[in-house]
Amino acid sequence: MAPEAQATLHEADAHGRDHEHEHHEDSFIRKYIFCTDHKMIAKQFLITGIFWAVIGGALSLIFRLQLGFPEMDLAWLQPVLGKWITAQGKLDPEFYLALVTMHGTIMVFFVLTAGLSGTFSNLLIPLQIGARDMASGFMNMLSYWLFFVSSVIMFGSMFVEAGPAGGGWVIYPPLSALPQAIKGSGLGMTLWLVSMVFFIASSLIGSINYISTVINMRTRGMKFSRLPLTIWAFFLTAIVGILSFPVLFAAALLLVFDRSFGTSFYLSEIYIGGEALPNVGGSPLLFQHLFWFLGHPEVYIVLLPALGITSEIIATNARKPIFGYKAMIGSMMGIAFLSFVVWAHHMFVSGMNPFLGSIFMLLTLIIAVPSAVKVFNYLTTLWRGNLVFTPAMLFSIGLLSFFISGGLTGIFLGNSAIDVQLHDTYFVVAHFHLVMGSAAFFGMVAGVYHWFPKLYGRMMDKKLGYLHFWITFIGAYMVFFPMHYIGIAGFPRRYYSFTNFDAFSSFADLNSFVSVAAVATVGVQFIFLFNFFYSMYRGRRAPKNPWRSNTLEWTTPVNPGHGNWEGEIPAVHRWPYDYSKPGASEDFIPQNVPLSETPESNLPHEKKALESKKK
Amino acid sequence: MQYPANKQVIILNPKSDHLRMDPHKFALWLFLGTTFMLFAALTSAYIVKKGDGNWLDYELPQALWYSTALILVSSAAMHWAYRAASRDKTEHVKIGILSTLVLGVGFLGMQYYSWAGLVAQNVYFVGNPAGSFLYVFTGLHGLHLVSGIIFLAVVSVNAFRMKIHSGRLRQIEMCATYWHFLGILWVYLFVFLLMNH
Numbered sequence: 001m002a003p004e005a006q007a008t009l010h011e012a013d014a015h016g017r018d019h020e021h022e023h024h025e026d027s028f029i030r031k032y033i034f035c036t037d038h039k040m041i042a043k044q045f046l047i048t049g050i051f052w053a054v055i056g057g058a059l060s061l062i063f064r065l066q067l068g069f070p071e072m073d074l075a076w077l078q079p080v081l082g083k084w085i086t087a088q089g090k091l092d093p094e095f096y097l098a099l100v101t102m103h104g105t106i107m108v109f110f111v112l113t114a115g116l117s118g119t120f121s122n123l124l125i126p127l128q129i130g131a132r133d134m135a136s137g138f139m140n141m142l143s144y145w146l147f148f149v150s151s152v153i154m155f156g157s158m159f160v161e162a163g164p165a166g167g168g169w170v171i172y173p174p175l176s177a178l179p180q181a182i183k184g185s186g187l188g189m190t191l192w193l194v195s196m197v198f199f200i201a202s203s204l205i206g207s208i209n210y211i212s213t214v215i216n217m218r219t220r221g222m223k224f225s226r227l228p229l230t231i232w233a234f235f236l237t238a239i240v241g242i243l244s245f246p247v248l249f250a251a252a253l254l255l256v257f258d259r260s261f262g263t264s265f266y267l268s269e270i271y272i273g274g275e276a277l278p279n280v281g282g283s284p285l286l287f288q289h290l291f292w293f294l295g296h297p298e299v300y301i302v303l304l305p306a307l308g309i310t311s312e313i314i315a316t317n318a319r320k321p322i323f324g325y326k327a328m329i330g331s332m333m334g335i336a337f338l339s340f341v342v343w344a345h346h347m348f349v350s351g352m353n354p355f356l357g358s359i360f361m362l363l364t365l366i367i368a369v370p371s372a373v374k375v376f377n378y379l380t381t382l383w384r385g386n387l388v389f390t391p392a393m394l395f396s397i398g399l400l401s402f403f404i405s406g407g408l409t410g411i412f413l414g415n416s417a418i419d420v421q422l423h424d425t426y427f428v429v430a431h432f433h434l435v436m437g438s439a440a441f442f443g444m445v446a447g448v449y450h451w452f453p454k455l456y457g458r459m460m461d462k463k464l465g466y467l468h469f470w471i472t473f474i475g476a477y478m479v480f481f482p483m484h485y486i487g488i489a490g491f492p493r494r495y496y497s498f499t500n501f502d503a504f505s506s507f508a509d510l511n512s513f514v515s516v517a518a519v520a521t522v523g524v525q526f527i528f529l530f531n532f533f534y535s536m537y538r539g540r541r542a543p544k545n546p547w548r549s550n551t552l553e554w555t556t557p558v559n560p561g562h563g564n565w566e567g568e569i570p571a572v573h574r575w576p577y578d579y580s581k582p583g584a585s586e587d588f589i590p591q592n593v594p595l596s597e598t599p600e601s602n603l604p605h606e607k608k609a610l611e612s613k614k615k
Numbered sequence: 616m617q618y619p620a621n622k623q624v625i626i627l628n629p630k631s632d633h634l635r636m637d638p639h640k641f642a643l644w645l646f647l648g649t650t651f652m653l654f655a656a657l658t659s660a661y662i663v664k665k666g667d668g669n670w671l672d673y674e675l676p677q678a679l680w681y682s683t684a685l686i687l688v689s690s691a692a693m694h695w696a697y698r699a700a701s702r703d704k705t706e707h708v709k710i711g712i713l714s715t716l717v718l719g720v721g722f723l724g725m726q727y728y729s730w731a732g733l734v735a736q737n738v739y740f741v742g743n744p745a746g747s748f749l750y751v752f753t754g755l756h757g758l759h760l761v762s763g764i765i766f767l768a769v770v771s772v773n774a775f776r777m778k779i780h781s782g783r784l785r786q787i788e789m790c791a792t793y794w795h796f797l798g799i800l801w802v803y804l805f806v807f808l809l810m811n812h
């Protein structure tokens with residue numbers, strides 16, 4: 001195999017040289033649409049992700065208006081929402097359910113899974129491991145286009161007569177299985193399922209590609225023990241995805257059969273309008289098990305890439321080696337493994353066997369250990385570092401803050417006895433919007449600020465970045481922190497309105513406060529959007545290595561072409577975190593600098609390795 | 616310098632010093648992993664549902680024994696074809712691949728026939744999940760098998776064009792991997808059904 005391959009390579013290399021003088025312009029279609037270059041695919045994912053984030057954010061504002069100001073006249077939304085605003089200027093209650101469902105689906109899957117992993121795995125895996133592209137450019141392109149088809153279907157579902165899916169992002173049957181139950185279980189639900197099938201296919205193909213690339217295509221010297229933590233995170237995320245998305249597929253498939261063919265996997269002894277349905281023998285709990293077997297790993301699929309991005313940014317901008325590199329990898333592996341054995345903590349009050357509940361409670365609380373290890377390592381990396389507060393760094397520190405505050409409430413929820421009270425209240429909403437929503441969002445934005453120079457060859461504006469950070473950071477806490485109190489007070493989630501309950505009237509002000517904060521926080525994201533698109537064309541031109549970083553992507557030209565490196569791919573001689581190494585003249589030593597060039601800073605074991613090589 | 620978008624260039628970095636596999640084969644293995652997870656999910660769903668009660672008892676159709684035998688023989692034929700290819704016995708490759716293909720189609724037919732066996736017992740796709748599960752297992756496995764048959768067809772066309780020999784083994788090797796996997800998957804499902812019935 002190897003000699004044959006080498007021959008092909010030389011042939012192709014020679015071929016490349018022959019054509020050096022020819023001017024090669026890819027056609028528009030090859031370059032922007034059916035493109036197999038990983039950097040362009042990353043941009044496609046990013047832009048699509050941003051589009052979805054805008055939609056998802058807008059939906060949340062509509063239902064926040066309803067929750068914060070239930071008496072408000074929403075007639076002004078009629079031009080956009082049409083018949084979903086009643087003649088009295090009120091939001092249609094069933095449409096409210098559709099709004100929360102679509103918001104959840106869009107944010108979890110389309111923004112934080114596809115937008116985050118899709119963008120950064122594609123951009124960084126080849127660049128940081130030293131490869132010319134992904135293992136299969138075709139599969140990579142396919143992955144994006146399946147995501148695109150899935151997006152079109154999901155977007156289209158918002159415009160059908162009966163409205164989009166309305167059963168919550170977890171689409172529990174029997175509600176979601178019976179079209180006659182609510183409007184949102186009709187055509188909208190069907191489209192939701194079809195769209196998710198494409199999404200799952202896209203995600204699986206993407207993950208297969210990421211894993212084969214990381215395993216097979218690292219450059220010389222890039223051992224697993226020298227991989228940047230970003231790559232470790234993407235790699236583990238892809239493995240988790242490969243193991244869990246097929247299970248969601250199974251769950252969805254059986255639901256499709258129940259909905260469209262009349263089987264009874266999830267249905268039994270149901271009466272609608274006094275009339276018994278023919279379905280017997282099924283169990284809705286079955287769906288919950290299958291769904292959460294994906295659903296819990298999914299929250300880590302969302303979070304792990306953000307944690308990887310943050311590790312990289314924090315080490316770079318603290319000008320310090322990451323504290324506990326091996327422990328970071330170990331804890332990510334621990335999280336990845338444990339994420340498969342805790343799913344039933346979402347089902348404590350579902351009627352599941354309580355003994356099983358205690359086992360899952362134990363396993364759930366164990367996950368706090370690797371999570372705490374990670375937090376500790378971030379803090380110790382920051383501790384006494386020469387912190388450089390770039391916007392990316394601020395957003396990374398923001399992620400850390402959310403991970404701590406949201407993780408703590410996870411420990412409450414993980415106790416089945418407490419969860420009986422808190423389940424399906426706004427406390428849960430607060431928990432996961434901090435630990436998953438805000439944290440992963442901050443990780444994604446941090447990544448955009450940090451790697452924008454690599455994506456577009458220009459810098460984003462710093463001042464706007466600071467403004468964006470502070471308002472978003474404070475805003476996110478103002479939105480999600482009060483939800484803990486609202487939840488402890490017993491407000492259930494997914495309720496259209498609380499005005500009929502006297503007990504809740506004393507919290508009306510707090511709900512209005514949350515809504516105002518939400519409008520403001522979503523509003524300032526336009527600063528980011530402006531900064532993003534403006535800098536794309538008008539930003540300051542980026543230097544080659546703007547953050548004085550060690551990883552390989554900064555050894556490529558400012559605007560890397562197809563194949564990433566001109567000439568040979570650099571070899572790797574050290575781990576990626578040689579920041580502020582004692583004795584070194586600079587406070588960073590990129591991975592491609594051989595030990596022989598840095599005798600002044602080599603550690604004893606590196607000296608030994610060098611000597612044994614010479615002999 | 617512009618690097619051509621030629622896959623070989625992109626994939627290989629000849630000076631690399633660590634072990635690497637053929638990315639296509641590797642990707643196939645990962646795909647098999649996802650397929651396995653799909654069936655693992657379905658079979659665990661079966662167990663959970665069964666433990667839940669309200670379960671219908673019926674006989675496994677006799678035809679499933681025959682189809683199991685067919686797919687095992689087809690795996691042997693596939694292996695034979697592969698061995699022939701690596702020894703450049705092109706005639707044997709053709710015979711082997713074609714018999715695998717025919718046996719595969721026979722397997723599908725037998726699976727379909729097993730559905731008739733279910734219907735004879737009044738077990739339909741729509742009804743108690745106990746029966747529906749069997750349709751889902753066989754149907755979904757059958758769909759995968761169809762893709763396997765298409766793969767076999769591609770390989771046999773190449774075999775007749777003399778494009779499969781010891782110097783070009785990758786395609787038939789991947790096809791064999793996939794086919795054996797589908798066989799093992801079926802045996803797993805069948806044993807699972809025998810044990811949890």
Ligand code: HEM
Nearest residue numbers: 299303345346368407410411413414423424428432435436
């Ligand atoms: C210390 C670690 C954590 C523990 C012990 C924990 C525990 C829990 C529990 C018990 C629930 C169920 C609450 C209920 O529905 O009654 C829950 C919900 C949730 N958690 Fe966590 N969690 C932890 C960390 C995380 C992380 C890191 C993420 C995401 C990155 C996350 C995302 C979610 C989401 C999305 C939900 C709600 C899903 C829904 O019902 O819509 N959690 N968590």
Ligand SMILES: [Cu+2]
Nearest residue numbers: 296343345346
């Ligand atoms: Cu969970």
